[in-house]
Amino acid sequence: MSIILGVINEGFIYALMALGVYITYSILDFPDLSVDSTFPMGAAVTATLILAGVPPFLTLFLAFAAGALAGTVTGLIHVKLKVRDLLSGIIVMTGLYSINLAITGNKANLPIFSQDTIFENPFIDGLPSAVSEYSTVLILFLIVLVVKVLLDLYLQTRSGYLLRAAGDNEALVTALAKDKGTVKILGLALANGLTALSGAVYCQQKGFFEISIGTGTMVMGLASVIIGTRVFARFGKLKATTAVILGTIVYKACVAMAMAAGLQTLYLKLITALLFLIILVISERKRRR
Amino acid sequence: MLELKHIEKYYNQGTVNEMCLFEDFNLTIHQGEFVSVVGSNGSGKTSLLNLICGSIPLDGGRILINNKDITKMPEFKRQRIIGRVYQNPAMGTCPNMTILENMAIADTKGKSFNLKKGTDRQRIGHYRELLSSLGLGLEDKLEVKVGVLSGGQRQAMALLMSTMTPIEFLILDEHTAALDPKTAETIMELTDKIVKEKKLTTIMVTHNLRYAVEYGNRLIMMHQGHCIIDKSGEEKAATKVEDLLEQFNEISIECGN
Numbered sequence: 001m002s003i004i005l006g007v008i009n010e011g012f013i014y015a016l017m018a019l020g021v022y023i024t025y026s027i028l029d030f031p032d033l034s035v036d037s038t039f040p041m042g043a044a045v046t047a048t049l050i051l052a053g054v055p056p057f058l059t060l061f062l063a064f065a066a067g068a069l070a071g072t073v074t075g076l077i078h079v080k081l082k083v084r085d086l087l088s089g090i091i092v093m094t095g096l097y098s099i100n101l102a103i104t105g106n107k108a109n110l111p112i113f114s115q116d117t118i119f120e121n122p123f124i125d126g127l128p129s130a131v132s133e134y135s136t137v138l139i140l141f142l143i144v145l146v147v148k149v150l151l152d153l154y155l156q157t158r159s160g161y162l163l164r165a166a167g168d169n170e171a172l173v174t175a176l177a178k179d180k181g182t183v184k185i186l187g188l189a190l191a192n193g194l195t196a197l198s199g200a201v202y203c204q205q206k207g208f209f210e211i212s213i214g215t216g217t218m219v220m221g222l223a224s225v226i227i228g229t230r231v232f233a234r235f236g237k238l239k240a241t242t243a244v245i246l247g248t249i250v251y252k253a254c255v256a257m258a259m260a261a262g263l264q265t266l267y268l269k270l271i272t273a274l275l276f277l278i279i280l281v282i283s284e285r286k287r288r289r
Numbered sequence: 290m291l292e293l294k295h296i297e298k299y300y301n302q303g304t305v306n307e308m309c310l311f312e313d314f315n316l317t318i319h320q321g322e323f324v325s326v327v328g329s330n331g332s333g334k335t336s337l338l339n340l341i342c343g344s345i346p347l348d349g350g351r352i353l354i355n356n357k358d359i360t361k362m363p364e365f366k367r368q369r370i371i372g373r374v375y376q377n378p379a380m381g382t383c384p385n386m387t388i389l390e391n392m393a394i395a396d397t398k399g400k401s402f403n404l405k406k407g408t409d410r411q412r413i414g415h416y417r418e419l420l421s422s423l424g425l426g427l428e429d430k431l432e433v434k435v436g437v438l439s440g441g442q443r444q445a446m447a448l449l450m451s452t453m454t455p456i457e458f459l460i461l462d463e464h465t466a467a468l469d470p471k472t473a474e475t476i477m478e479l480t481d482k483i484v485k486e487k488k489l490t491t492i493m494v495t496h497n498l499r500y501a502v503e504y505g506n507r508l509i510m511m512h513q514g515h516c517i518i519d520k521s522g523e524e525k526a527a528t529k530v531e532d533l534l535e536q537f538n539e540i541s542i543e544c545g546n
Contacts (some may be wrong), residue, residue, distance in 0.1 A: 052435075106526070161386070161394045161407040168383040175451060176398045177368040 007256045011249030014142035014220060016147055018228070018248045019241060020194030023151075026240070028167040028187045033089030033218050034074045037096035038067040038192040040214040042199030044103040047110045047209035058119045060200050067187040067196020070096060076184030078136060089218075100211060103111050109208040117204035138203065143201060146192065148241045163187050173254060195221075205264030216272045222249035223276040230283045250274070290355055291318040291341065291458065291490070295450065296338060297349030298514075310336055311514045315352070320519070323484055323491040327499035327533065328511035329540065334494040335368070338462050341492070343367045344418045349495075352359070354457075369399060372451035372489075373443070376463040385435030388427055391435050392416040395450035402461050418442025418450055440471035443463065445479060459484060461493040472499070502526070512540050 008009060024032040033180050044062035049059040072094060073277040078088040104110045116122070131138075154160045166173050173180040195217065203209050228247025232238055238246075258271045294345055301307050310333050317538040318324055328334050336499035339345040341352065343364035351360045359367060359473075360410050374381055392406040393416070413431070419545060421429040422444045435443060444464065461480065463475035481504055484491050495501050508525045510533065518536060521530055 104503050114510075156406050156407050157404045158394075158397050158400075158402045160402055161390060161397070162402045164386060165383050165394055168385045169380065171375070171380045174365045175368055175373060176402075177365055177392065178402060179363070199503055 003256060003260070005134075005250070008249060008251045009137055009205065010157045010256075011245075012209055012253040013198060013222065013243045014252065015144050015198075015245040015248040016196045017198035018215060018221045018224040019147060020191035020198070020245050021218065022225045022240065022244045023163075023187050023191040023194070025222060025225055026167075027164055027174060028184060028191075029217075030078075030085050030167075030184065030188065031072055031089065032085065032188060033070075034070060034092040034096070034192055035089075035195040035221060036165060036214045036217045037093040037100065037215045038098050038195045038213060038214075039199035040209070041070060041096055041103070042067055042196030042201075043203035043209040043213060044110070044199075045114050045196070046200035046203050047205055048104050050112050050115050050117065050204075051110070054232055056115075056121070056204060059125035061198055063200035064193040064197045065200075067199075070196070071188040071190070071192025072265060074192070074232070075181075075188040078188075079181035079185055086152060096204050097211070098188060107209075108211040110205060111210050112203070112209070115255075118201075118206070119205055140174075140201070140205070141221045144245060147197070147243060152239060152241055153192075159186075219272055219276045220251065222253070223272075223279050224251045226283050230286070251279075266280040290320055292353040293317075293337075293340070293350065294353065295350040296340065296347065296352075298333075298340065298345075299348050300376045302348070306319045309514070310348075312341075313447075314514060316509075316516065317544060318490060318492065320490055321380040321488060322507050324493065324507040324509060325504035326492060326494045326509045327496070327498060327501045327513060329537070332510045334464060334513040338373075338492065338494060341458075342371060342373060342460060353515055362534050368385075370457040372456040372458070372532065373449050373460040373462065374464040376466045378440040378443035378467060382443050383452060385434060385445060387432050387434055388420070388438075389413065389416065389431040391446060391450060392420070392453075395453045413443050418447075419453070423449065424475075439472075441468050441476065444468060444472075444476055448476065448479060448483065452487060457490060459489040459491040461491065461495075463494050463496060466496060480504075498533045502528055502530050502533065510536060 017035065021032070021035060024030045035036060045063040045066045046059040054073065059167055072079035074088050074092040077083050077091060078085055083091070101108065124132055127135060142191060155164065162173060162178060162183050164175070166180050166187065170180045173183055199214070202213065224247040225244050226247070227250050228245070229240055232243035232246050233240060243285050255268070255271055256273055258275070259268065261266070263271065293314060298309045298311040299307060299309050318488060326337070335406045336345065340347055343362060347360060351358055352358065354370065383394070386394070389408060393412070396412060400495050417428040426440055427442065427446070435446065438446070449463070465476050477500055479532060483489070491505070492504065506525060507521035508518065508528060509516050
């Protein structure tokens with residue numbers, strides 16, 4: 001039971017990031033590697049701010065803002081300086097490593113175990129034990145639900161239509177007298193904002209920031225998006241955002257199963273990468289049929 | 290009025306393959322003109338459209354619209370008053386969005402792309418009406434993704450979408466070339482209808498000499514960056530396909546083909 005709950009918790013946390021990757025990869029067709037550093041950036045921001053006494057809930061918004069700023073930089077490098085998409089992401093990813101350390105005051109590891117978080121605070125402690133047992137998963141569910149609904153609503157706005165058009169047919173954005181570059185920057189800001197939010201929630205749930213937690217974020221996000229959009233999207237009228245969230249949980253379950261089969265923790269990233277490879281190959285085969 | 294003054298355009302400048310396409314090229318297109326542009330491959334037809342739309346940079350000269358210099362204006366800003374339909378039907382629509390969403394996004398051109406609802410429910414009746422004017426039955430498929438439509442259906446939508454909001458110029462870049470003869474005919478008739486209804490100043494590049502002769506009120510034949518034929522009014526009306534073919538043959542002999 002606790003394993004299942006653990007998988008769902010992790011799934012919800014990373015689903016926020018996967019929704020961001022869905023924006024860049026599926027909607028904008030932009031392979032954005034900056035997420036590998038905006039995920040820990042969110043964690044760094046939230047950990048540092050909580051230690052400084054800022055209310056944990058508020059830090060989530062600030063983490064989102066920091067991520068959005070980083071995404072904007074990736075977008076500007078790509079659009080204004082005309083650097084290729086993948087390289088723009090790599091440049092920001094590399095540079096942010098130092099920025100993340102600067103945020104935490106040059107600490108590669110920042111524990112916040114003793115601090116109040118959105119998961120552990122006097123209010124939660126005061127709840128009856130039957131509820132508090134599931135409080136973490138409930139809070140995560142709520143956050144994911146709110147983000148998903150907001151994203152769904154946004155994609156139905158005029159601005160959201162333009163974002164979808166930018167990934168679908170750039171020429172049409174130009175034909176609508178809009179700068180396609182600006183639209184891309186907006187999408188990258190949104191995606192990295194969500195990724196940083198994901199990192200912030202991760203940090204508050206685990207109780208620490210660690211500089212290397214972002215390694216493989218993009219691979220994980222892509223795997224989740226592909227599972228979601230290729231597998232779950234087949235089931236009737238399921239929205240793509242819902243499919244991505246389910247995809248993340250399934251992906252986390254696969255990783256958990258591999259680990260439960262007796263692999264050492266040190267192989268976690270290897271499993272992450274191999275699983276992604278398997279998913280990629282299977283989904284490509286299916287598409288070609 | 291659209292004016293191209295002393296246009297210069299080179300390709301591969303500074304290399305051994307340097308090629309001069311336009312040198313002191315001048316063209317004035319007046320309000321309400323429907324210009325058909327013909328010419329062999331590489332004669333500069335598409336480059337001309339790309340220069341007007343700002344898709345490629347200019348090496349010299351100026352472009353003016355209604356006496357306003359737009360030479361330095363970026364491509365997307367020029368599109369406020371320009372509608373463009375490409376040869377490839379996929380260029381004018383979003384394949385992963387529904388017919389309704391495509392209509393709605395085209396309808397938003399010129400307005401702010403803000404957080405208002407992407408599809409205004411009250412406009413759906415209007416979209417249906419426009420779509421039914423195509424006679425393709427698209428008005429009953431509003432929730433269908435455009436990607437599953439045929440090339441002809443997409444091109445009809447592209448034409449509709451590019452002329453939905455008020456524009457001054459319509460640029461048609463061989464927009465019937467990728468379609469079968471029957472569909473091409475339908476799209477051409479539709480084009481003529483829209484151009485007349487909205488009184489659009491139109492520039493149509495085509496390889497179909499019959500269309501060039503039948504439609505429009507001015508005809509230009511281009512060759513090596515020059516207009517070698519420029520007829521309008523009665524002179525244009527009297528031009529036959531044979532006359533154009535003859536001219537084509539002369540050019541070919543000249544080039545040694």
